[in-house]
Amino acid sequence: MSTRLLIVDDNMLFRKGLAALLATHPDFTVIGDVRGGRDVVQHTLQLMPDIVVMDILQAGVNGLESVAQIKRRQPGIKVLLLTHFKTEDYVRTALRAGADGYLVKDSTPDEFMMALASVAMGKKYLSPDVSAHVVDSFLHPHQDGQPTSRLEQLTTRERSILQLIAEGRTNRRAAEYLSVSPKTVEKHRASLMHKLGLVNAAEITLVALEMGLIERPMPLARLAPDRARREQLEAPVRPLDDDDLGARPSLCASAMEEFPALSRAMYPPWSPGIDLAAAG
Numbered sequence: 661m662s663t664r665l666l667i668v669d670d671n672m673l674f675r676k677g678l679a680a681l682l683a684t685h686p687d688f689t690v691i692g693d694v695r696g697g698r699d700v701v702q703h704t705l706q707l708m709p710d711i712v713v714m715d716i717l718q719a720g721v722n723g724l725e726s727v728a729q730i731k732r733r734q735p736g737i738k739v740l741l742l743t744h745f746k747t748e749d750y751v752r753t754a755l756r757a758g759a760d761g762y763l764v765k766d767s768t769p770d771e772f773m774m775a776l777a778s779v780a781m782g783k784k785y786l787s788p789d790v791s792a793h794v795v796d797s798f799l800h801p802h803q804d805g806q807p808t809s810r811l812e813q814l815t816t817r818e819r820s821i822l823q824l825i826a827e828g829r830t831n832r833r834a835a836e837y838l839s840v841s842p843k844t845v846e847k848h849r850a851s852l853m854h855k856l857g858l859v860n861a862a863e864i865t866l867v868a869l870e871m872g873l874i875e876r877p878m879p880l881a882r883l884a885p886d887r888a889r890r891e892q893l894e895a896p897v898r899p900l901d902d903d904d905l906g907a908r909p910s911l912c913a914s915a916m917e918e919f920p921a922l923s924r925a926m927y928p929p930w931s932p933g934i935d936l937a938a939a940g
Contacts, residue, residue: 662686663780666709667693668700668726669742670719678713681769688776697721698837701729704737711760711779716743716750720837722823722873724750724757725816731758738779742772745872749811751790757816761785810856811871818852819873821845825861826868 665688667675675693682688694703696718704712712730716723727739740761741754754762761779763772764787771787778785814822817838824834831849835842858864868874 662689663711663776664689664691664707664709665776666691666704666707666712668696668703668712668714668718668723669693670696670715670717681772685773687780695719696723696726700726701733704730705733708734709737711738711740711776713740713742713776716741716745716754717872720824720827722816722819724753724759725820727754727757727759728816738782740775740779740785746787746789750872751786753811755784762790763787764789810867813855814852815848818848818855819871821848822852822864822868822871823873825849826865826874 665682667678667690669675669678672695679690679693682690691709692703692707694700696715698721700714700718700721700723714723714726718726723741723743727741730737730739735758738760739758740763741759742763742765743750744765745751746764751762761775761784763775763785767775767787767789775785775787811819820838821834824837825831829837831842831845835845838845853859853864856867858867865874
């Protein structure tokens with residue numbers, strides 16, 4: 661019987677590429693792929709997969725809190741985190757939240773399949789990129805007298821509220837998103853600001869950026885698509901040369917940014933189509 665998987669990631673192309681890779685392995689069956697967010701736990705409880713493959717960075721919610729909720733409500737469901745973060749803070753926090761595996765997104769497809777197989781058998785799996793001293797520091801925390809990191813000072817709920825406030829939500833909107841009262845948000849907000857020594861929303865945003873809880877603002881060209889599109893249309897057209905034959909579509913480039921090794925395996929060089937202008 662194959663292992664049932666649920667894929668959670670904000671990038672749809674990445675989810676579909678991962679599902680296509682897994683389709684070639686009969687030991688695993690993808691029963692769903694969803695965007696990250698506050699409904700992840702609900703989707704998991706509805707589908708009841710054997711393993712959830714999940715990113716930490718999700719829109720409006722901290723993936724580590726989702727891990728903790730899933731483990732609290734269905735301990736038998738295993739969670740493999742597939743993420744860009746390689747720091748000790750995230751690894752230790754993920755393991756404490758109950759994650760069964762931790763793999764970085766620039767891993768090879770073979771390593772990804774090995775991680776899935778290990779987690780399916782009930783073993784813990786850590787990416788080789790997560791060095792041995794990370795595991796040692798998790799098993800023997802602060803034995804060298806090092807202070808607790810900023811991330812570890814916060815509870816999972818405080819991290820979620822930090823992320824939501826940094827994304828621009830008010831206390832009321834954050835409360836609605838988390839289905840709690842505004843007073844609860846205010847209490848956790850005051851607590852996290854006291855722990856981190858913050859005094860205003862601007863400092864909250866800067867700390868969230870440092871922790872990787874939110875992404876940096878998109879380039880100006882992406883904020884002004886009409887202008888960027890106009891400049892693209894007005895640019896001179898040059899004929900194709902030999903270098904263009906190995907080019908990839910922009911969507912494939914996006915996939916390579918998310919998971920380079922997987923994308924190289926899934927998206928071979930494309931061939932240019934018919935030159936309609938020449939044909940006419």
